Amino acid sequence: MKTWNDFKNEAKTISPEIKRDIEEMEILASIVSVIIERRNELGYSQRELAAICGLPQSSIARIESCTVSPNIETLLRIMKPLGLTLSAIAV
Secondary structure: OOOHHHHHHHHHOOOHHHHHHHHHHHHHHHHHHHHHHHHHHOOOOHHHHHHHHOOOHHHHHHHHOOOOOOOHHHHHHHHHHHOOOOOOOOO
């Protein structure tokens, strides 16, 4: 049985576009994981975080389930009350 890493590494060899898509998904998933972890550490429900950010609870749910990719403005709006910052590094 193949693991995610096996599939991912094989898929990345198919085309540069697939490689880029997989890498973008992994980056978003890692950001979302940090958001969820921090929200839970602070004891906020999705509804409470949404109210603080001025967003619908359904938006938080869709972002946390990686159903949608938030734009930078929305991402920063969510991260700020959680005490998180977004930074970029050259790879």
